[in-house]
Amino acid sequence: MHIxxxxxxxxxVVKLFESRLDSYVATDFRDAMDGFISQGSERIVLDLSKVEFVDSSGLGAIVTTQKRLGRARDLVICGPCETVMRLFKLARLDKIFQIVNTEDQALTVLEV
Amino acid sequence: MHAPTEPSTPSVQPDASTRPPRILVVDDAPLNRKLLSAILDREECQVLEAENGERAISLARTESPDLVLLDIMMPGMDGYEVCQALQADEQTRSIPIIFLSALSETADKVRGLELGAVDYVTKPFDRGEVLARVRSQVRIQRLSESLREANRELRVQAKTLQSDLAAAADIQAALIPRARPEAKCFDMAWRYVPCTSIGGDVFNLVQLDEHRVGIYMLDVSGHGVPAAMVTVSVSQTLTPQGGVLTDPNAEGEQIRSPDEVMRLLDDEYPMERFDKYFTMFYMVLDTRSGELRYCNAAHPAPTLRRADGSLEYLSEGGTIIGMGGVMPFDEGRVTLRPGDRLFLFTDGIAEYTGDDGEYGEERLEEHLAAAPAGDVQQACDEVVDSVNEFGNGRHPNDDITIVALEYRGRSPGDPSQT
Structure with missing residues (x-):
């Protein structure tokens, strides 16, 4: 997995360089995010601009990350393509996650 | 060390890699056998001797040598015939054979190799050459043996896993209705196509009281065994005795509202528990009045095709189950009228990917809208057939489930029926 x-x-800021965040990548991805949080990261921007497809396992890994951070506001997702955004909307996670277009916007949301 | 006189040792040696290599020397000339034995003895090989082809074949069968050194020119069976016989026998086929002969013509070597021999040594023997060829063949033989052993173990394990999976599939098959319900007020049919032998989709209907049925469909994230096991757990929870669909201690109404059911499940199945979440649709249908209350937890919205052909989508609800109450679950209500059809399905249909991309929601909707009146089973079959046709028979990469329900309404004069 390339991150x-x-x-x-x-x-x-975590940028995922994988075209698919699916069951083959989800476990590694979740473990990597777990690692960042264990090492003390409390606020994370997840850049999904290179990701073209997320399946239920991938979505699960993102949700787990958000839950591990504790406060929903501490995770900002940026750059999801239309397909990925559709999945967030279907799962209604667009109402829970903060989702913006660019990394700069994400940093603004987090007031960096 | 010379040939043991006691009867054969077991053909499969547990310590095959550590015991001295056992080598069968076949030559009609006693002097040649003696010479080779002397060379091999110093290598700490165990040497077995045979003076003709028949004896060689019998020793190869009973002693399972690691290697055969085989003379070509012998009275009776010659070396080529012995080689063919050993190759033809399942039990001796894997024993490597090195031909020994005064013949040094290329054609003879080729013939020997074509018959399945692994190498060739020409007389008179050079001690160093014999040992080098024997050592390398014994090494290869040992490696092949351990590979064969590993392969055997893997095959046994794969077989066990296969039968475990088949048993799990049987258990899972018991989670969905056995047969079409015999209800007078509605008809229901389905198709369920797991992407492996077991899957993460499940649906069922539960008689809640005299005239109300609960129907649910859920899709656990991921697929295969872990997802399937979660479907088993959730299905248990959603039985009439499971304590979620009904509250036997409640005064008055004991049937829980769909949104309340979702809240309880969200509590019971936090994502952290199994590292899984699920999307779910749950509805309570009053079969007498057609009143339908539902909650949709991020499941693809069931399509309601009214008798007049218009389409509605049951999308009221909330997010996926397992988020731990981050969002409220809302209840939706709609009333079915005779002739209305409701289709429940999982995302495996719209997201089914063939050579031409995704099957897609639009295509699914077109199919549901165009489905002719008639048998609901046929409606389900047509959707699955259309998916198969779209994918040219390619196996789905996610579980596919579709349930169709047609509301008939209560026929006059029978107030109690469901």
Whole structure:
């Protein structure tokens, strides 16, 4: 799994370089996110702009990450494509997650 | 060390990699056998000797040597015939054979190799050459043996897993209705196509009281065994005795409202519990009045096709089950009239991907809208057939479930029927 991270103040920006966040990648992804949280990251921007498809396992991994962070407001998702956004909407998670178009907007939301 | 005189040792040696290699030397000339035995003895090989082809075949069967050194020119059966016989026998087929002969013509070597021999040594023997060829063949033989053993174990394990899966599939098949319900006020049919032998989709209907039925469909995230096991657990919870669909201690109304059922499940199945969530649709249908109360927890919205052909979608509800109450679950209400049809399905249909992309919600909707009146089973079959046709028979990558229900209404003069 290819993932890249950047720190902006206390916010960790995680960019996933996988076209599919599905059952093959979900466990690794969840473990990586778990690792960031265990290492002290409390606010995370998840950049999904390179992801073209998320299945139920992938969605589960994102939800787990959000729940591990504790407060829903501490996870901001940016750049989901139309297909991924459709999934968020179907699961009504668009009402729970903060979802924006760009990384800059995400950082603004988190007031960095 | 020379050939043991006691009867054969077991053909499968548990310590095959540590015991000395056992080598069968076949030559009609006693001097040659003696010479080879002397060479091999120093390598700490166990040497078995045979002076003709018949004896060689019998020893190969009973002693399972690691290697056969086989002379070609022998009275009676010659080496080629012995080689063919050993190759033809299941029990001796895997024993490697090195031909020994004064013949040094290429054609003879080729013939020997074509018959299945692994190597060739020419007389007079060079000690170093014999040992080098024997060592390398014994090493290969040992490796092949351990591979064969590993393969055997894997096959046994795969077989066990297969039969476990088949048993699990049987258990799961018991979670959905056995047969079409014999209800007078409505008709119901379905098709269920798991993507592996077991899946993460499940649906059922539960008689809640005299005239009300509960119908649910859920789709657990992921698929295969873990998802299937969650469907078993949730199905147990959703039995009439499970304590969720009804509250036997309640005064007055004991049947829980669909949104309340979702709240209880959301409590009972937090994502952290099994690392799974599920989408679900649950409805309570009053079969006498057609009144339908439902809650949709992020499940693909069931399509209600009215008798006049218009379409409605049952989308009131909330998010996926397992989020731990981050959002309220709302209840939706609609009233069925005779001739109305309700279709419940999982996302495996719209998201089914063939060579031409996704099957898609639009295609599904077109099918449901166009479905002719008549048998509801036929309506389900047509959707699944259309998915199969779209994918050119390619097996689905997610479980596919569709349930069709047609409301008939109460026939006059029978107030009690469901």
């Amino acid at each position: 890249e991270t950047n720190n902006h103040g206390d916010v960790l």
